[in-house]
Amino acid sequence: MSQILIVEDEPRIAAFVAKGLRAAGFTTLIEPSGEAALQLAITEPIDLVVLDVGLPDIDGFEVLARLRGQGVTIPVIMLTARSSVADRVAGLQSGADDYVPKPFAFEELLARIQLRLRTDAAGRSSMVLVHGDLSLDLGTRRARVAGRSVDLTAREFTLAEMFMRNPDQVLSREQLLSGAWGYDFDPGSNVVDVYVRYLRRKLGADYFETVRGMGYRLT
Structure with a gap:
């Protein structure tokens, strides 16, 4: 609907x-x-x-x-x-x-x-990004975990898409903030960390690895 x-x-x-x-x-x-x-x-x-x-x-x-x-x-x-x-x-x-x-x-x-x-x-493209049990349908903007539909906000979906397009690669906070928000990096901002926590809660904590001093990686 x-x-x-x-x-x-x-x-x-x-x-x-x-x-x-x-x-x-x-x-x-x-x-x-x-x-x-x-x-x-x-x-x-x-x-x-x-x-x-x-x-x-x-x-x-x-x-x-x-x-x-x-x-x-x-x-x-x-x-x-x-x-x-x-x-x-x-x-x-x-x-x-x-x-x-x-x-x-x-x-x-x-x-x-x-x-x-x-x-x-x-x-819209019907392309579906898949990583393990995670899938993102870029056409319908729907996320699924092990076949279960998960509601993501537009910002969460964009952030998840960045991870799914770059599996196993470390993405810095600068890259994530610029790609998902279009902002220059602010060292005092924790918005990336907050949204990664949202993704961990909704999609699974084990998927999103913190790489200390560097950023995050989809594992």
């Missing part, structure tokens, strides 16, 4: 869209804040974002640009009253997959969402 993030600060519109999507078989999250929505899209298993432009903190164009800048490729449909050609061009150039102006017919929005999800699924 696909999960849709609705980023909309008008409660009536957000509730209307969410109700219709749930009736169509989707699960939904509603977030009125651009900053909070950005974090949800990065950390939660979101399949598509319906994104308003006019938000109370940062606008939808900024949310979209930052998502794409961090390598998040999930489909984004802009839903906004700002329907000028310049606005549509700005949205598409920022990485939007579609642009639906308000007022809109829900049936059209639903059809566009279904189309984008089908296109996204067809365009």
